[in-house]
Amino acid sequence: MxxxxxxxxxxxxxxxxxxxxxxxxxxxxxxxxxxxxxxxxxxxxxxxxxxxxxxxxxxxxxxxxxxxxxxxxxxxxxxxxxxxxxxxxxxxxxxxxxxxxxxxxxxxxxxxxxxxxxxxxxxxxxxxxxxxxxxxxxxxxEALTDISILYNSVNHVKGDFSDYKNVSVYVHGIEDSGDGFNESVRNAAKDGDIILRINRDDDEESREYYIVTLIKGEKVIKKVEGLNKLKDTEQYKEKMGRLHIIYETGKVNEHRQETSDDLAEKLNEMGLINEKTKIDMFGHSYGGRRSMQFAMDYPDHVRSITTIGTPYDTNILGSQANKHRWLADKAAGRDTTNTSDYLDFNEDNRNNDDGKDYSNAYTDMDSEAMSEDIHHLKSANPEVYQKLQKMDITAAAGYRTEDTVSFSPYYTASGKHRISSDDIVSVESQHGDILGDLIDEKPEFEVEGSGITDSGHIHETNDSDFVDLIRDVNKKEAE
Structure with missing residues (x-):
């Protein structure tokens, strides 16, 4: 025409x-x-x-x-x-x-x-x-954060928490918040400790500060309104206790690499990425993958990793949710397209929503076991792999028991029997068996709950045995 x-x-x-x-x-x-x-x-x-x-x-x-x-x-x-x-x-x-x-x-x-x-x-x-x-x-x-870390180190730039030597960071799992760890950290914290909660919409006003003290021999946790008032407390001035950071991701289902990048940026701003501070990571469920990624990215600053219920292998439920998003979103109330700006270079680790490519926790658990990254790391950067080997890495598994009946041609037995799963993640995956000699300890704890909607997985962070483990790890690593 x-x-x-x-x-x-x-x-x-x-x-x-x-x-x-x-x-x-x-x-x-x-x-x-x-x-x-x-x-x-x-x-x-x-x-x-x-x-x-x-x-x-x-x-x-x-x-x-x-x-x-x-x-x-x-x-x-x-x-x-x-x-x-x-x-x-x-x-x-x-x-x-x-x-x-x-x-x-x-x-x-x-x-x-x-x-x-x-x-x-x-x-x-x-x-x-x-x-x-x-x-x-x-x-x-990630490169800009590394430059910022290097700049702070060379120029001796100090943040508000630079003088803390013992720091615990708690990272939640998929479709979750910091509420579970909020309770277990309170139970595990000791006199003189400080608890900092970084909420999802992070800014200074939304951060929550708590001090742990003894009153007549009983542990009391007091909220402090703002950083300036925290600096006036005895716990902050003496810095003899541990700093507990309950970290909430910017997006509930963000990919582990995005969490690592964001966490590094925040910890560096707080002055906690330095030669003296040692970080002990605690992760529940997918938070364990996030913690492991942070340790792989910043191995010189992580002293230990402790996880429970972590799907170190690919996860069946995560894979199904990723492949059948409409069903997971409507039937199970999931938010499978919730993600951050991170996009994996590997196209197999992506999904698409109305033209927008994205990578999140669901795509990660569907496409890649943590062992793949570890193998790549071992080949490309054996020094970092050796640092992971030296870390204390504990992969705890939750299990439950239920009433079952066993039949045979000769007898019938009923009673409580151990179920080798927390209903969501297999014990083998929780123990990180695919990671080989990286895992040092593999304890198992009986947890409450049953089925998918009220699974044992949900109750793991608040389990008394796991709280004891948090307490023991913190004490051991500080010593």
Whole structure:
């Protein structure tokens, strides 16, 4: 379809639109965007737009460009309305008059359709750019955090908690919050300790500070309103106790790498990534994967890792939720597309939601056992692997018992029998059997609960035996 086949009114409008398109594309300097425009322009004019692209950016303002195209559509519709009004005003219209009105209407319908298609293509290009940018954002963020850590170390920059030598960080699991650890940490903390809870919408006002003290021989936990008042307390000034950090991820289902990057950034701001401070990690469920990732990324700062109920292997329920998201979301009340900006380089570790690629805890548990990362690390960076070997790593498993009846041709036995699972994660996976000699201790604790909705898995962080383990680890590592 070329200019000479069109009514002059449409031709004039298209000339204006072409000038505007050239201006937009020169400003954007995106070959992908030019490709999208040319696909439409070839269908309209049988030729491409003569726009030189001297660079190739990966971002542009899609809303501004689509707004411009909306104006083009408005121009076409006004032309159509004017043609119809003019035709109706003619007392005795000729066949040529009728033909011109019809031609303009049909061309407007066709061109409007082309422009709407262009807007949809622009949305897709923008989403592709966003996916590409997110793929590269994570390593850039990690690199910037490493530079910040190095800067603080070289320049002896101190944070508010730099003088703490013994620090415990507690990381929750998938579809969870810090509430479970909040209770167990209170039970495990000792006189002189400080408890800091970093909530999901993290800012200084939302952080919660508590001091642990003895009053008449009984442990009392007091809330302190804000960091400035905490600094006036005896516990902060003497720094003889342990700092407990209950860390809540920015997104409930964020990928372990995103958690590691965010946690490193926050701990560095607090002054806890230094040569003297030793961090003891505690993780429940997927929080164990998150803790292990942090230890792999920052092995010089982690002294021990203690997990319970962690799916170190791929997880059946996680895999099913990842593959059948609509069912998991509606039937089980999950939020399987909840994620952060982290996007795994490995496309097998991604999922897609309306054009947006993402990687989160569900995609991770579906696609990759922790042993794969460990094997890669062992080959690429054996020094870090050796540091992991030297860490005290405890992988606790929860199990439960239930009333069962056993039948045989000779006898019937009933009573309580041990179920070698916490209903969610197998004991083998919780023990990290696939990680080989990295795991030093593999205790097992009987936990409450039954079934999927009230599984033993849910109750693991508050189990008295696990609280004792937290207490024992903290004491042992401090000594």
């Amino acid at each position: 070329a200019y000479y086949n069109r009514e002059q009114e449409i031709t004039n409008i298209l000339k204006t639109h072409e000038r505007n398109a050239n201006r937009l594309l020169q400003k954007a300097q995106s070959s992908r965007l030019l490709e999208a425009f040319n696909t439409i322009w070839v269908s309209i004019e049988n030729r491409e737009l003569p726009v030189p692209i001297s660079s190739n950016v990966m971002t542009f303002n899609a809303d501004d460009i689509k707004s411009e195209i909306d104006e083009w559509i408005k121009d076409l519709k006004e032309c159509q309305e004017n043609a119809q009004r003019k035709f109706k005003s003619i007392e005795d219209p000729s066949p040529e008059d009728q033909s011109k009105c019809n031609n303009i209407s049909s061309e407007v319908i066709l061109l409007t359709s082309r422009y709407e298609g262009l807007k949809n293509t622009i949305d897709q290009v923008e989403q592709d750019f966003n996916n590409a940018v997110r793929t590269h954002r994570a390593p850039m963020r």
